[in-house]
Amino acid sequence: MKISFFSKMAWRNIKSNRKLYIPYSISSVLSVALFQMMASLMTNDFVRQRSSTLPTLFGMGTVVIGLFSVIFIFYVNSFLMKRRKKEIGLYSVLGLEKRHVAHILVIENIMVSGLSILAGILVGVLFGRLSFLFLNYLLNLPNAVGYSTSWGMTGVTALLFIGIFTLTLLYNIAQVTFSNPIRLLKGGKEGEKEPKSSPILFVIGVLSLGAGYYISLTIDNPISAISQFFIAVLLVIIGTYLLFTTGSIVILKALKRNKAFYYRPGPFISISGMLYRMKQHAVGLANISILSVMVIIAVSTTITLYAGTEETLNNRFPEENNLSIMTDDEMNSRELKSAIQTVQGDLNELSSDEGYTMTDQYFFRYVTLWGEMEGQTLAFKDFQGVSEIPLMVLIMPVDDYNRLAEDPVTLRGDELLYYAPDPDLERESLTLFDKAFDLKQINNMPGVMNGMSQLIDPILLVTPDDSTLDTIRAQYNSELAEYPVTLSADFFWSLESSQNSMAYASFIHEELRENDYPIGLFYESRDGNREEWYSTNGGFLFIGIFLGGLFTIGAVLITYYKQISEGYEDRERIQIMQKVGLDKETTRQATHSQILWMFTLPILTAALHTAFAYPIVQKLLLLFGITSNTLFLLTTIGVVMGYSLIYWIIYRITSKLYLNIVE
Amino acid sequence: MTFIDVKHLKKVYTSKLGSKGTEALKDVNFSVEKGEFISVMGESGSGKTTLLNILSTLDSATEGEVYLDDQPLSSIKDKKVSRFRREQLGFIFQDFNLLDNFTLKDNILLPLVLSRKAVDEMETALQPLVERLGIAHLLNNYPYEVSGGQKQRAAVARALITQPKVILADEPTGALDSKSSQNLMEILSDVHQNGQTIVMVTHSARAASYSSRVLFIRDGQVYHELYRGDKEPDAFIDSISKSLLVSSKGRV
Ligand SMILES: Nc1ncnc2c1ncn2[C@@H]1O[C@H](COP(=O)(O)OP(=O)(O)O)[C@@H](O)[C@H]1O
Ligand SMILES: [Mg+2]
Numbered sequence: 070m071k072i073s074f075f076s077k078m079a080w081r082n083i084k085s086n087r088k089l090y091i092p093y094s095i096s097s098v099l100s101v102a103l104f105q106m107m108a109s110l111m112t113n114d115f116v117r118q119r120s121s122t123l124p125t126l127f128g129m130g131t132v133v134i135g136l137f138s139v140i141f142i143f144y145v146n147s148f149l150m151k152r153r154k155k156e157i158g159l160y161s162v163l164g165l166e167k168r169h170v171a172h173i174l175v176i177e178n179i180m181v182s183g184l185s186i187l188a189g190i191l192v193g194v195l196f197g198r199l200s201f202l203f204l205n206y207l208l209n210l211p212n213a214v215g216y217s218t219s220w221g222m223t224g225v226t227a228l229l230f231i232g233i234f235t236l237t238l239l240y241n242i243a244q245v246t247f248s249n250p251i252r253l254l255k256g257g258k259e260g261e262k263e264p265k266s267s268p269i270l271f272v273i274g275v276l277s278l279g280a281g282y283y284i285s286l287t288i289d290n291p292i293s294a295i296s297q298f299f300i301a302v303l304l305v306i307i308g309t310y311l312l313f314t315t316g317s318i319v320i321l322k323a324l325k326r327n328k329a330f331y332y333r334p335g336p337f338i339s340i341s342g343m344l345y346r347m348k349q350h351a352v353g354l355a356n357i358s359i360l361s362v363m364v365i366i367a368v369s370t371t372i373t374l375y376a377g378t379e380e381t382l383n384n385r386f387p388e389e390n391n392l393s394i395m396t397d398d399e400m401n402s403r404e405l406k407s408a409i410q411t412v413q414g415d416l417n418e419l420s421s422d423e424g425y426t427m428t429d430q431y432f433f434r435y436v437t438l439w440g441e442m443e444g445q446t447l448a449f450k451d452f453q454g455v456s457e458i459p460l461m462v463l464i465m466p467v468d469d470y471n472r473l474a475e476d477p478v479t480l481r482g483d484e485l486l487y488y489a490p491d492p493d494l495e496r497e498s499l500t501l502f503d504k505a506f507d508l509k510q511i512n513n514m515p516g517v518m519n520g521m522s523q524l525i526d527p528i529l530l531v532t533p534d535d536s537t538l539d540t541i542r543a544q545y546n547s548e549l550a551e552y553p554v555t556l557s558a559d560f561f562w563s564l565e566s567s568q569n570s571m572a573y574a575s576f577i578h579e580e581l582r583e584n585d586y587p588i589g590l591f592y593e594s595r596d597g598n599r600e601e602w603y604s605t606n607g608g609f610l611f612i613g614i615f616l617g618g619l620f621t622i623g624a625v626l627i628t629y630y631k632q633i634s635e636g637y638e639d640r641e642r643i644q645i646m647q648k649v650g651l652d653k654e655t656t657r658q659a660t661h662s663q664i665l666w667m668f669t670l671p672i673l674t675a676a677l678h679t680a681f682a683y684p685i686v687q688k689l690l691l692l693f694g695i696t697s698n699t700l701f702l703l704t705t706i707g708v709v710m711g712y713s714l715i716y717w718i719i720y721r722i723t724s725k726l727y728l729n730i731v732e
Numbered sequence: 733m734t735f736i737d738v739k740h741l742k743k744v745y746t747s748k749l750g751s752k753g754t755e756a757l758k759d760v761n762f763s764v765e766k767g768e769f770i771s772v773m774g775e776s777g778s779g780k781t782t783l784l785n786i787l788s789t790l791d792s793a794t795e796g797e798v799y800l801d802d803q804p805l806s807s808i809k810d811k812k813v814s815r816f817r818r819e820q821l822g823f824i825f826q827d828f829n830l831l832d833n834f835t836l837k838d839n840i841l842l843p844l845v846l847s848r849k850a851v852d853e854m855e856t857a858l859q860p861l862v863e864r865l866g867i868a869h870l871l872n873n874y875p876y877e878v879s880g881g882q883k884q885r886a887a888v889a890r891a892l893i894t895q896p897k898v899i900l901a902d903e904p905t906g907a908l909d910s911k912s913s914q915n916l917m918e919i920l921s922d923v924h925q926n927g928q929t930i931v932m933v934t935h936s937a938r939a940a941s942y943s944s945r946v947l948f949i950r951d952g953q954v955y956h957e958l959y960r961g962d963k964e965p966d967a968f969i970d971s972i973s974k975s976l977l978v979s980s981k982g983r984v
Contacts, residue, residue, distance in 0.1 A: 328851045329851055332841065332844075332845050332851050332854060333845065333848065334845055334846050334848065337838075337842075337845045341831075341833050341834055341838065342833065344833070345832075345833035642831055642833065645829045645830075645831055646831070646842065646846075647814070648790060648817070648823065648825070648829060649817070649818070649823070649829075649842055649843050649846070649890070650814050650815070650817040650818025650819075650821075650843055650846050650847075651814060651846055652811065652813075652814030652815065653810075653811075653814070654811070655814075655846070
């Protein structure tokens, strides 16, 4: 009986507060749906199988979206409660006990949040499937990307949001319990004091943002980029929130102190309007900025990956046919050379028997060592279990170098050709295993070796003859006996352009499957890899656009909620001012300038964040084989502009909603 | 010289459902001389607020017209209405209508800001006014931090600061204790001495006694008026009270 009384009461409250509850429910439902879709991606087959870094990245993404949901739901809830305080205060005055009021709040919360979670999951499942269908159709990839709803993750979604809604409920009950009815009756007005600016938080914000930017700017290798990326992202998010919440207040107060500026109709209306609800306002703006950065980065990186597939292939496979050659400890470079030449002769014979003509044939032998530069000495040691990243040293004989390079060189017996990846490592002479060499500098690695130097910039040493290479290797192996290094080689060739490379590739595969050469052979063809790469990178593009879509919806959601809620708050103020003589035109001007600020601020912030994220994201792209800077740069600029356009359209529509409410 | 001329004013509030609607004003006729101080009295729901809203262009009449200096109010173009409100009128609202996000000072300055006055001009206008109203020490407080009487005085200051030709006041003493009421009426009286025209709605015979003429309104019509002439205040209060009594008897 009592329960049903409270339920009826709760249901009636929800109905009579329709105007508040509709945007609230839409926002909750979409938050749930967004999180559900994002979390489902973590267990998506494509994401799990294609790359080891993807699940990690998506894990981070899900955590970020989770944090986001908490902030957003609290933001939405605070607005709702502010508008309802008066009504709740009235209950107390009319004699309802606080625990009864709490009772009603609990039932309301169960109704609204229960429905929101259910509806959100439904929307998530349906929308996830539909958007995958649509994207597969749109991108027309060689292999469609499959979608599966993860029920485990759906459970996590439900639990998370039950948690969030319970927290807001506790917060609301605490507010009702700890304030007196008179305060409540005065409604939200009590809390609308001019916010205090906190210099400490401001400084923490600056430091946090600066640290995030610094990490991105100073990262120098892609391997550490992965772990550092998440830290940088968190620092930037924290910095953004703090700077928006404290910085905006500092700036607005400074503007307000400038009397000649402040006491004019436009600034007078908009500054006071922004200032008095800046705390909420700022959180909304920070949310939008961060979501915007996520959209821009997700979309621009995956477009770059997809558009750069050909470049990746060319880096990995300098010629159409690529044979990687491995040896054992015993083999020296002269023996390796003759083994390669035997293989080369056999391949030419086999090919021409089948009617193929091998062209552009060349090979190079090399050894990879790990060392450390100590002054003029290149020292080698065991780096197992050491946290510093050692210097990668590629060594090859001069004959092989001359086959790769455009300008052939000759070297004296005590001379090495030397390439240093960064100016700190440039030297005049160098000592290896107590033998001093004079160095002859070159400024670039041979282009063929691009694929080897993507992740870590190696130094390159070219020895005057084969025996010097063998001596260095022998000395390295005798000093670090535990991990002997062996010689390797790569052998490349192409076909005459008219010939079918795919058929040829499977023929060579077959021929090399069983052989009795003294060296290990691993054959790959560029065309054979193309499809694989396009489907992987296409999948990334797919996921990128999907995420971009999710985050855009998030940004739209916040913008929508912000405009609606602020519309209701401003409505009364504007009406009073119109009674005192504010004309429609000035109203428009003031609200437009306010709206314009609110539009440009997040976009500018997003662009700034993107600019500072650029170096670290570029390093991450290296992991996926993208070395071209211009492609990523142009894509990013394009995506920023495209996104600004979309956001502008959204803003136009939502600010119409706002103006409709206000006028 | 006739300053405000109200002719055959009628106001019907129509509800959306197309029912007959409420006739708040039936046929109101009166005129106000320049510099007059007029009180409007009548029972709750008799149309006083409606009348003031039409005088102040916040609402428009269903029929009839209000002339200000022989110019019909309804002929003022939409764009100029705001300016007219800002520069010619000072409105003291029944429920103050102060903005919570402005300090009292900014609330008071609002009309001047909207008229794009220079800052020092605003300050010069502000100081003597708030001192006379006794809220000089509260200028940096927000409306929810001060009492009802103090809010009302801030609302009065906002209405007076532009030195408008006409001041319209809707039950300005409604929320005040008798001492604050008396204080406020003295200020309005001062303003009247200055030559400004005042139209005030009130329930209080004492407040009405400060004015030079009292209009009694019932069933949407002016049915009686009283001139103060050179009556003593107490005598004037007496005759106002009598008229009110008659009016309520007349109803029964
Ligand atoms: N906005 C409105 N819509 C419909 N009816 C109204 C509106 N405002 C006032 N009324 C009606 O008009 C009549 C006069 O109201 P009002 O002018 O406020 O009276 P007073 O101020 O004398 O108490 C009342 O019957 C009231 O119910
Ligand atoms: Mg009234």
